[in-house]
Amino acid sequence: MAIANSIRKEQFDRLDGVIAEWKDVPGGLLPIMQHAQEICGCVNEQVQHYVSEKTGTPVSVIYGVATFYSQFTLQPRGKHTIGLCLGTACYVRGSQLVLEELEKQLGIAVGTTTPDGLFTLEATRCIGCCGLAPAMMINEEVYGRLTPEQIPAIVEKYRKIG
Numbered sequence: 001m002a003i004a005n006s007i008r009k010e011q012f013d014r015l016d017g018v019i020a021e022w023k024d025v026p027g028g029l030l031p032i033m034q035h036a037q038e039i040c041g042c043v044n045e046q047v048q049h050y051v052s053e054k055t056g057t058p059v060s061v062i063y064g065v066a067t068f069y070s071q072f073t074l075q076p077r078g079k080h081t082i083g084l085c086l087g088t089a090c091y092v093r094g095s096q097l098v099l100e101e102l103e104k105q106l107g108i109a110v111g112t113t114t115p116d117g118l119f120t121l122e123a124t125r126c127i128g129c130c131g132l133a134p135a136m137m138i139n140e141e142v143y144g145r146l147t148p149e150q151i152p153a154i155v156e157k158y159r160k161i162g
């Protein structure tokens, strides 16, 4: 299967430095993966194969690490991450309808990124703002008491920011 090449050479050059530093350290795979995520924006198949080749660690082990820890993402994140809460308080107050409107406005399914790389849409557990249910976070900003009708304007605001 062909592996999409979305990671740039300079990102791999930086990763080479990290691998050289951690390669022979016991337990060094996790910090390598953390740096890879930071440098490349994700640990997709291309990154996994690169780390495997450079460290001599089987891809299956690297894939296992990449999918076990929630800190890792397998595809690049968009510039703006929208995390809609589907925790109980938000759910009973209609967050599913808000989610459907977000999917419609962004033209993507939850768990994916828009083709222009602007938005990643995620469903989250409780974000600690139950009093504002239904709530979501866009990057570090909290939006509460949401209705589907508010979503187009909120999305548009971030589209304008770019």
Ligand code: FES
Binding pocket: 085, 086, 087, 088, 089, 090, 091, 125, 126, 127, 128, 129, 130, 131, 133, 134, 135
């Ligand atoms: S359940 Fe949504 S913020 Fe707590």
